[in-house]
Amino acid sequence: MHSFLSRANAVAAYALSVLACLTFLCFLSTLFIDYRTEASINTIRTIVKSISNYNSDRKANDLGHITVDLRADLSPLFNWNVKQLFVYLYAEYETSSNSLNQVILWDKIIRRGENANLNFKNMNLKYYFWDDGNGLKGNKNITLTLSWNIIPNAGCLSHVNAVGQHSFSFPDEYTIAKQ
């Protein structure tokens, strides 16, 4: 504290330490919050086509076409340590070649302050529902789950699954695409 510059250094260092301490306290204050909440998912149209996948090997793979109803009120999840949510819908199913397939079908970024009350009716999905073979036709147990990442101001990035899943089956016949 004997000179102007050493005083500036001491004050700035102490202010930064206090700020770091408060940030850690903010992280602690939200550490044990349960971020699960209910979501209701329903499928309206479920058809499956056999189409050449030009993204990979050009073989005819199964492509699912589904539309969903999705309702979830995520606004109670926000607090002073939640910057934004990354919400995504994924399908899980078993085929003869893989015991677990996971395909992301839809996602959305919700920043704090934006409308977090999701209510979609007969919504088309954002991403293609490709199988890596012929596992979708006649598959009786495909489970849709809504899930989100919580992006905090300070702390760890957590993955949370919604309470409530939806299972559906694909028809036994391909829908022939009109040429």
Place this chain on the structure above:
Amino acid sequence: MNFLTSLGIPLHMDFDGQRRAEYLARFIITLFGIIGFIWGYYKQQFSLTVYTCGFGFTLAVLFTLPPWPMYRRKPLHWQKPKSDTDQKKKK
């Protein structure tokens, strides 16, 4: 900083002033940190905490960085240097 001293603007505090400046700076920053934390928690908005902390920092800089006269009230009293002529007389 040296040019200010050469202009006759003092930059130093006395020892007691340094102690009081450090104490005051820490008090202001801690106080605004606590206020900011409570306010931010109440409003559920962490940016309020950060801005309040920044305000406390600015206040502490204004109050303790310049060597205000209140930090210069207890200067050290040095003994007067003995002149050579006095020492010669003692011999």
